[in-house]
Amino acid sequence: MTDNERQRLAWSQLLRTHAMALRAIEGKLKAAGQPPLAWYDLLLELERGGGEMRIGDLAERLVVERYNMTRLLDRVAGEGLVERRPDPTDRRGALAVITEAGRAKRADMWPHYRAAIDSEFSDALTGADAAALTAALRKVKARLAEG
Amino acid sequence: MTDNERQRLAWSQLLRTHAMALRAIEGKLKAAGQPPLAWYDLLLELERGGGEMRIGDLAERLVVERYNMTRLLDRVAGEGLVERRPDPTDRRGALAVITEAGRAKRADMWPHYRAAIDSEFSDALTGADAAALTAALRKVKARLAEG
DNA sequence: TTCTTATATATGCAAATGCAATCATAGCAA
């Protein structure tokens, strides 16, 4: 097999494995009565960003289109988990701010999400596998981020 | 870092890298006036399956929900790239059959898709990276396929 | 300042997806 073939095979595996794992994990979250993955990612990113972040920055971090981030925030704010606040440094902008309820919700979700990741994904891999996976994916991500 | 942390980090990288790469590659296909990736995958899978395949089998292979495969086939058949045929061995079932136009379309798409994969994904990886990626993803897929 | 262009967010409408049926046929047990 040539390197080109190896690389394209990796891409194909990435597509399929992503789809299968996501289906399994979202399914477990839903079965446990939890919100979708995107909500967790959003809340976690906000916590990591000190509780608030600009909408466009959030979208970029989470690799979601801006207009979809607008609407994801609409939904999550509808449950009181985040609030919008005008950005004092740029009147065009808006900050998404996590609420106390949002922090609590993320904490609630974590055990379910962790269990799902572990059983559907982590348990299939050794630590070395995981490290190799991360290293390779980082290279791709780095290239795409410049691109 | 513990193994658990390594594994969860790999999951997180998988999610983000998948989203970025898919966005870039779909964008290039669209810019080249080509249909979405899902059409390519569908046509390729049909060619590999000898030109025809049961709808449910196709859905399973491509990791798409059945009802979404029904509708993907509606769209692709609307362009004359596949046809539906009753399954002679099971009157509930239907076969998706690739047409000559479908084979031609897949061949047309390939150079664009290949260029996109190569520049957005493959070029970031050595052959060894790609092999390691594939090996790790296969393990995950194998677990998900039983589970 | 005024004009032009760029950026940040939001929105109307179309297309795609998810969910919960529905319909037809298979397969198997009584």
Added chain:
DNA sequence: TTGCTATGATTGCATTTGCATATATAAGAA
């Protein structure tokens, strides 16, 4: 055979996403 349950495919309806545009503000040029 009849009846019951399972399977394959589809469809109506709600939700989500993508695309094109709109609105407000910023930033820089004339």
